[in-house]
Amino acid sequence: MQKPSIPKGTRDFSPEEVRKRNYIVQKIQEAFQRYGFQPIETPSFERTETLMGKYGEEGDRLIFRILDAGDFLKEVPQEIFQEQNSQKMVSYISGKALRYDLTVPFARYVVQHQNEITFPFKRYQIQPVWRADRPQKGRYREFYQCDADVVGANGLWQEVEFVQLYDTVFSSLSLKGVTVKMNHRKILSGFAQMIEAPEKLVDFTVALDKLDKIGKEKVEEEMLQRGISAEAIAKIQPVFALKGSFQEKIIQLKELLSNSPIGLEGVADLEFIYQTVQELGLHTATLELDVTLARGLNYYTGTIFEVAPPKEVALGSIGGGGRYDELTEIFGLRGMSGIGISFGLDRIYLVMSQMDLFPQFLEGGLEILCVNFGNQEALEAFKLVQQLRAKGYKAELYPESTKLKKQLAYADSRQVKYVILIGEEELSQGKAVLKNMQTGVQETYPIGQVQEMISL
Structure with a gap:
C-alpha cells in the first residue's frame, strides 16, 4: 500500500507550528486594527475572468484553474476537442480559478458592494492564496497572505502610513534589520521614455524586476528577447549604476x-514619502530606494513596496504592495484610488525560526494535566478540570487510567506547567498533589485550594 502524501508546494502544520503562525498573525492583526482597518473575507475561488489579465503574462500562467462540474467535455466544440489543444480547450471546461492573491478579489468586492461601503474603505484580509509556481524554499503553491488595503484615499499620506505599519508589525515581532524597498511606476515609465520605447514598459519592467535574481547580463538578454533594442539597453545603463543613500x-x-x-x-x-517618514521616525525598519523594483505586476500605478528580511537571512521578500489606482476600473468602477500592502506569513515564519525570535512558551498550549488513576479518582479530577477551565486555564484529564510514567511523559511532551494527582489516598482525604513540572516541586493541598496555588 502506497504511503499517503500531500501535493508538492503544500504543507501540514504541527500544533507547535500552528501556535507560532498564530502568534505572527495575532501581531499583524493587532496592528491592522490599531491602524483602523476592518476585516473582510472573500471566496477561495473566483470566476476566471475576474483573475485573468490582472497579473501580467507570467502571473496568468500561475493561476490554478478549476474544472467545471458534470460532463464538462460536452461544451467543447468538436474541432477544438480533436485538435487536443489544452489552451484553447480550457475556456470551455473551466470557468473558475483559485485566487492568486487577495488584491484583485478585493477590487472585485469593492465594485460589487460599492453601494454598501463607506469610503475611504480600509480593509484587512488574512486568507490563503494559490499559485502554480515551482516549489522551493520560501515559495509554496498554497500560502497565506495578510493584506491591508485602502480604496478611495488619494494623496501620499497612505503610503507614509503603510511604511509605519510595516515598521510597527516587525517591531512587535522583534524582527530587526528589515528593509522596506520602494520604487514608483512613474519612474519606470520615465525609464521607458528614456529608451524611447514606452510601448515596451511591461516587457521592460518584467525583465528589470529580476535583476537581483538573475543578474545584469541575464536581464539584458531577456530584454533583447522581449524586443527591446541593444541601443535602448545602452541608454538605460545609468539605471544599473545608481548607488548611494535614498536621498542621493x-x-x-x-x-x-x-x-x-x-x-x-x-x-x-518618493521624496515626499521619504522625508515625511524620516520626520516621523521608524523603530526598526530602514527605507531603501530600489529603481529595479517592479514586482512584475500590471496593476501598479504609483508607489511600489517590497520588504527584504535581515541580510543574515538568505530568503526572498517577506512583504510587498503598492498603489493601483486603476484596478477597480477594469470592473467598471472609475475614479477610485487604491493602495495596499501584504505580509508574507510563511516567509516571516521562516525568518523568525532561523533567527530564533519566537517566545519560549506561546499562548495556546496545555497548562494543567490531571492524572487519571481510575474512574472514582478521575471523576473528582474531572470536576476540578471543569473549575479550572471556567477560570480560563487550559486544562484536561488524561483520557484513560494507565501507568503514571506514561501520563507524565505525555505532560512533558505537551510542555504542561502543572500536573495534578488525585489518587486513592488523596481522594479519601479530600486532597490533591500539585506538581510544578518546571521546578519538580510538588505539594499536597485540599482539593478546594489547588486553584489558588497555581501561578501561570
Missing part, C-alpha cells in the same frame, strides 16, 4: 529623468 539616489534620478515629466512626478512622490 533621488538627486541622481532628478538628473537622469530631467526630460521626463512623468518620471519626475514619481521622484517627487
